[in-house]
Amino acid sequence: MKKIGLFTINDYNNYGNRLQNYAVQEYLKSLGFEVETIRNGTKYSKYSKRPNLISRVENLIKLTPREAYIKVTNKFLEKVNNNKIKELKNSRERNFKKFTKEHILETDYSISDTNIPEDLSNNYDYFITGSDQVWNPYNHRTSDIDFLTFAPRNKRIALSPSFGVSKIPEDYIERYRKWISEINSLSVREYDGAKIIKDLTGREVPVLVDPTLLLKKEKWLSISKVDSNKPSKKYLLTYFLGGVPKKYKEQIAIISKRNNLDVVNLGDIREELYYAIGPSQFLDYINSCSIFCTDSFHGAVFSILLEKPFLIYNREGSSVSMYSRIDTLLDKFDLHSRKAESFNINSNNTKLFEVDYSHVTHILDAERNKALEYLTKALGVKGEN
Structure with missing residues (x-):
């Protein structure tokens, strides 16, 4: 072999x-x-230079205001809650x-x-x-x-x-x-x-x-695992790289309240119950959710594979090039309609939970x-x- x-x-x-x-x-x-x-x-x-104080400051200046805010805030949180943050990261x-x-x-x-x-x-x-x-x-x-x-x-x-x-x-x-x-x-x-x-x-x-x-859906589900902290009632799942921006939080709150859904936030170190879950639990959380709100490329990928309703958000402060892979994905599978900007979140829109995946199998x-x-x-x- x-x-x-x-x-x-x-x-x-x-x-x-x-x-x-x-x-x-x-x-x-x-x-x-x-x-x-x-x-x-x-x-x-x-080919790279090891970071020093000057290069760190220069890199910080290059960031958008939101990216810089997240970076500085996370560092501050780590200093204030050093032991707890360290244990969560280790876990x-x-x-x-x-x-x-x-x-x-x-x-x-x-x-x-x-x-x-x-x-x-x-x-x-x-x-x-x-x-x-x-x-x-x-x-x-x-x-x-x-x-x-x-x-x-x-x-x-x-x-x-x-x-x-x-x-x-x-x-x-x-x-x-x-x-x-x-x-x-x-x-x-x-x-x-x-x-x-x-x-x-x-x-x-x-x-x-x-x-x-x-890989097919069945293959992915074969390695998925249920997290002990998963809610027993229906939930809205989020996964935003760098935390959920305020204006998106407000939209998500409207969707969850209107549809009587709990909210599970993955990837946010301030969410102690969910931050440390592994990839197998990540798969199950997506497969079991009522709707998935994310700015993550792989969040969109697994929504498609597991045929789940999802909303894809622009990553705040990211460059156009960082969004290229998501655009390529949505274009390839004719799912640009799943961009959050396509919906009026303030209206009682049932189409949020309706996704036609009938054409995806062929693609x-x-x-x-x-x-x-x-x-x-x-x-x-x-x-x-």
């Missing part, structure tokens, strides 16, 4: 990251491969690592851009990088190993990686051009990413769906076939592996 070494961001704090890692692994296993996620321990790549990380141990095969060693085992390339038949923001130039961990430069070209495959931006900074262009040009099989997750590659290399590359969409089948065609060609799969 041929073996694949998988490169992604090893994040024990992010639901989308853990679930896409699992999805890639399981999908590749279904094609007949042995799959191992190689732990990347790079904290600061040789969350433990639950994410527990999920990883149960569902994802990781190496018992880690590598970095300055510490690559000499025999690494010989231990795998192929290497796949993706599908998270492994190519984000503003991530201080991003380096040449995220482009698989240590491996022979014919072993390098990119499976729907994301740049996380719509434009590469000027001082990154030449090395990104070189690294990307040397990858044998290329695909990306967003239209912006395909344009970046076209501009840098002249290559036309397929835009594939996030790998979480390659999903086509996207899954597209990904299968890409991977079977990239991996040289002919019939049974």
